[in-house]
Amino acid sequence: MRFQYLFSQTIQSIRRNPLVVASAVVAVLVTLVLVFGAIVVRWSIDQDIGRWDDNVRVIAWLGDDLTIDQVTALQADMQTWPEVEQVVYFSKAQALEEFRELFADQPALIEVVEEDPSVLPASLRIKPVEAGGYEVIQNRVAVIPGVQQVSAAGEEIDALVARSNRMRTFAVGTFIVLGAAALVLIANTIRMAVFARREEIGIMRLVGASNWFIRVPFLLEGLFEGIAGGALAALVVGLGHKPIVQMLSTVTDPNAIAVPVQFLLQQSLLVLAFGAGTGLLGSALGMWGTLRD
């Protein structure tokens, strides 16, 4: 009976001002679509960056005929070069592990490699002192016997890293600015709801309704607005992210950049939680000063 009463109060309140409630929901929706969208786009960029993480700019793929001692000597030698910050040895086992991660969404490819894991070469991963210094290293490594092939990440990767960082800044900035706007809009709907029910609230106080009993319908209203906005945002991004990700990605094969469903679901839950949090915070803000004891 209690819960039924509280819910009916919330529903009545939403019915009284559907436009105002809609504006709050849309504010949450827009905020979270932009934030969620940026997170997904950033994820796809990070996929492209892949093994170039941690400032690795040059990879020396090693021939299978090198012994461990030779590799260790080579690593020690490179480490003495002035333009090298660090050299990390990456074994065949690690290479397989990395391959599994990078192509997690393409099990067929993994199966092929797992039949003969030795096709993946071991490598030395070199971090230059300065990001731009990779060319010198690349040229020096290329002539070392035993090194079969050299890959270097040039400006392309730097651009991707910069883009990834911009996405993060965009997500955080959007979340702060538009999030604040959404918060204020929710607070406003709650304020109007409190005003519409001020007579009732006065009588509730008079007959001894507890403060929580008075507040809960308003908290539920804010919660509803936040969750509705969050759920819609998750839907919009879940269904509509593909073309944007493909447009921004450097990889041409659309299958290779399909955002995994698990990642989307996980992030959707986060978006819902943020929506709910915004709703509760907004209603608390709306009641502030109007519903004190």
Next chain:
Amino acid sequence: MIRLQGVTKLYEGGVVAAQDVTLDIAKGEFVFLVGPSGSGKSTLIRLLLREELPTSGDLWVAGKHVNELASWKVPLLRRSVGTVFQDFKLLPSKTVYENVAFALEVIGRPRSVIRQQVPQVLRLVGLSTQADRMPRHLSGGEQQRVSIARAFVNRPLILFADEPTGNLDPGTSVGIMRLLDRINRTGTTVVMATHDHAIVDAMRRRVVELDRGAVVRDESHGGYQMVSPVPDPFEEADGE
């Protein structure tokens, strides 16, 4: 049941709404608070309900130290008292039944209790046949009965009435007073602030007279006649 000890309430601008008021009201008493407008009758009721805090002094209501009460316990205080106002304060969008049931709903009483107690109290105030009507279709006296039913439905120990007959004609007022008297005879303490000479003189109950916030008379079977000086006609808002 009610005790005030040296209660003083000063408002900003130096208005004295209560001045060193000390008062004891026993269980089951019927007490009139009389005095001109602005003498502090309503302030005393607001202090006893913890709508306001005194500037100094202490109040106890139904065993609760009102001015020391933690704010989360204030609702519990208000559940043990009932309050009736001059302007009824009914919800216009709810029927008579719903207005009374509302008081129980919002303190979380189970539906079975509500179904039993609301018709009972409507019978007590004589409105059984009007349960489904809206307040705007009722006379002033009937509306005040609804508000008394709402105040009494939770069986409070104390009933506060602030000018309950202030908006009613004399004939209707008599009916309301009969009702308050009946409620008093169930053992409920009744404290009523009023301007109504006729009622106070007719009922011959305890009378506490206030003047500028101070108690100037406390008589056990009093009438309305004033010991305080005749108020300045320009200060007197409502002609009696």
